[in-house]
Amino acid sequence: MAKNTNLDELDHKILQIIQTDSQKTLKEISEQVNLSLSPTHDRIKRMESDGYIQGYVALLNRKKLNLGLLVHCQVTLEKQNRKNFREFESAILNFPEVTSCHLVSGNFDYYLNVVSADVESYNQFYQEKLAVLPSVAHISTLFVMDEIKQTTALPV
Template sequence: MAIKSALDALDIKILKILQNNSQHTLKDIAEQVNLSLSPTHDRIKRLEMDGYIKGYVGILNRKKLNLGLMVHCQVTLEKQNRSNFSEFEKSIKEFPEVISCHLVSGNFDYYLNVISEDVESYNRFYQEKLAVLPSVAHISSLFVMDEIKTTTSLPL
């Protein structure tokens, strides 16, 4: 028999609650899933231990923190060798301005999401940190005019 690991409906319900608001009390969650405190507690700990929950974070308001500019940034690398790629990725991971980076199919290679105070500050990041990375062939910057939706909640 395989190791017990599948999630049941209650686990999913708990995950849905926690991914929307992790500050609910155990009592609160227990009521919503119709269990008592201890099994609810056990389930949450199990979900954490098994890696279904990566962690708990506070979501900050970037506009109030003077980080009003978001830029989508398409980066193409020179295609010679794949070793360029891991070097590039390593740098990206260390830049706090980059809040996401994906390798995508299509014309360009990486799609970044960059947070800055303003255009000037973005330009500084662009010139001094991004454009100087070795093997960067092309970068194009798309400015975010309006943030329609942003959530960390997955469709469960």
């Protein structure tokens, strides 16, 4: 794994700690990296301002929130042109069910992760929101049977 040349080993350790538990106190982080509070704070602020740390969030349990069905969708557009890409992406940004959307190369144009309560509610999303977008030509749906690994942690 290639290390970023702008970050040293202490920065990487701090990033590992923060992405595992962003609620750790500055004191706890500084103790773990064996650095005093002020330099630890300065490093974190620098990594925030340089964009290495984009923000802090709570990770929610989708199953507890009645969003137990995870669906992967492969979407192909009618025509691959700027207008269609822009319209599709604009629409997707307004669908809270879509937790990620990626423009990809290959046999389809977009790869989406969608969360839903169950197959019926996914079908409603599919029929009323996704399939009716003007530029969509084909959607292939994959229902996740079991999640083996799901993480937000990056290998730093």
